[in-house]
Amino acid sequence: MTEPALAPRNAFGGVLAVWGVALISSIAIGIFVPEVYRAQWLLVCFGGVVLLSFAVQLWQGRTQGFILRVGGSAIGSLLLMGMISIGFALAALAS
Known part of the structure; x- marks a missing residue:
């Protein structure tokens, strides 16, 4: 039987770490x-991020x-990577 944690860690920190990666x-x-x-x-890279999000959680x-x-980790990472790739695509079109 497990006992509840007295002061549980912030669960959002793992999500932010995956977004940072x-x-x-x-x-x-x-x-x-x-x-x-x-x-x-x-x-x-996105496949690795999904595996990382499972591992962190x-x-x-x-x-x-x-x-x-x-x-949240996976979808946030997908959106973040998509915005960055759009930025690089626009930069490639401009040059």
Whole structure:
């Protein structure tokens, strides 16, 4: 039987950490990967971010709201990476 935590950790911190990894990795892909391969690498990166979101939420060990936190991490990362890739696409069109 498990006892409830007296002072549970903030569950939103794990979501923000995954968003930070998505931000840094998508900017790195936009800078270092040639334009022809950017879409493929962004897909690979998003797959890694989804796995990371599962790992982070499982590491926290809280069952309440697990699906909501993993979904928030994944969807937020997808939107963030999409906005950054749109920015790089517009920059490529301008040059």
